[in-house]
Amino acid sequence: MxxxxxxxxxxxxxxxxxxxxxxxxxxxxxxSEPEALSDDQQQAIVDLVQDHGTDFAAPSCQVEVFRIGDPATFGWATCTETQGPNPAPAAQATAFPFKITGSTVEKPGDGAQYLKDVHTMFPEDLWSALEQRNRGA
Structure with missing residues (x-):
């Protein structure tokens, strides 16, 4: 027993x-999860990315926020070009990680500069998530 x-x-x-x-x-x-954003906060981030993160004349962006911090917000944006009152299916699209500090939107450069910029702009614990997104996983 x-x-x-x-x-x-x-x-x-x-x-x-x-x-x-x-x-x-x-x-x-x-x-480590981002705080829940109000609709106004989410829209403010979308507006910043649309206004300062793309070269499109009339972008439509969706954003996923990875981290909201002081002083920067980090996330991923997927944007398409939309023009006119009845836009045709998007002919151009882009997806990129972003860093927002104040009203400044930064994104990594293209090609060989991309990885270097990711390592400089983003916290190390986000690198693997950004790499997976960049590969489309």
Whole structure:
């Protein structure tokens, strides 16, 4: 009976340890998630990216915010060119990571400059997410 009691006690302690570790890990992961944005905050970011992040005359952008911080906001934008009252399907599109500081929108350069800029502009913990997005994964 004593052996069974020890086995149950060990199992209980092991199960408790696993639960504490699981909850602790999920709590740490939740801390890195961006805060929920109000519609006005989201629209302000979209407006900045549309006005200062593309060369399109009439862009329409969707943005995903990775992190809102002080002093910068980091995310990914997908923009298409839309013109006229009844635009045809988008002939041009672009997708890029962005960094917003105040009202300045920065994005990495093209080609060989891209990776260098990503490593300079973005926090290291976002590099793999940006690489996956850039590859289309």
């Amino acid at each position: 004593n052996t069974v009691g020890h086995t149950i006690k060990r199992f209980g302690i092991s199960a408790l340890s696993v639960l504490v570790l699981a909850f602790g890990t999920s709590a740490c992961g939740a801390a």
